[in-house]
Amino acid sequence: MIGEFVASLVLDKRETKIRSMFNNIAPSYDLLNHLLSCNVDHYWRWRTTRMVPPVVQPPHPRPLSPGGERGGDAAPILDLCTGTGDLALAYDRAAQGRVPIVGADFCHQMLVRAEAKAKRKKASERIRFLEADAQHLPFPSDMFQITTVAFGLRNVTDTDKGIAEMVRVTQPGGRVAILEFSQPRGFVFGRLYRFYFRHVLPRVGQMISRSKDNAYRYLPESVLQFPDGEALAERLRGHGLVDVKWHPMTFGIATLYVGTKARSAGGGA
Secondary structure (H helix, E strand, C coil), X not given: CXXXXXXXXXXXXXXXXXXXXXXXXXXXXXXXHHHHCCCXXXXXXXXXXXXXXXXXXXXXXXXXXXXXXXXXCCCCEEEECCCCCHHHHHHHHHCCCCCCEEEEECCHHHHHHXXXXXXXXXXXXXXXXXXXXXXXXXXXXXXXXXEEEECCHHHCCCHHHHHHHHHHHEEEEEEEEEEEEXXXXXXXXXXXXXXXXXXXXXXXXXXXHCCCCCHHHHHHHHHHCCXXXXXXXXXXXXXXXXXXXXXXXXXXXXXXXXXXXXXXXCCCC
């Protein structure tokens, strides 16, 4: 009974709770991501851009306007729950700066750091960051060639609303790509990883971040309780995506899910 009560507190996924938690850990977010993953998270994002590559069309697209209108011949890419913008920047590199990109997140402090990072990398003219809730996106239907989310879908209060919005704003024939933590299945490695994930990672994360919301205890619990593998793939099919495939990475620590929006699919409101 006590364990269930504690778990319910740790996995409080109300929008206000999640926003507050990520705003508070924003200053140490990048450091801890790279440290706790031994920098493998860079590889996961790079591989995502290779497995779901951008469609690049000349001439060089103009930057997106503040309202998010399309900036040129190449349809834009949306990175949802963008955090500090790492996947958005990875796609900018993959497209050689020739595709407009939007990074959306509802945590203001994350976006402050994303914008600063894009400016340092001289990408701020091509990537627009805006504050938006993944469950209620401020974009018209059928706008983006690719809609991505990296390690953020499990933090959306209503997972199905988040998926539905990703599908809605993607062009027919476009792709939805979800990079998310998963659970290694091997008996030995799986047990070692779960020990690290549940006992080592939270202590290191808490020590560095000083999170008053216990963000790095929330992380492993949220992963362990989130659907992965075929369970999440089937959920994507339920939202109308076709040709859904999932690709485990690094012994199954992370998994990339990719689906295509059917060309006959309508973009509802």
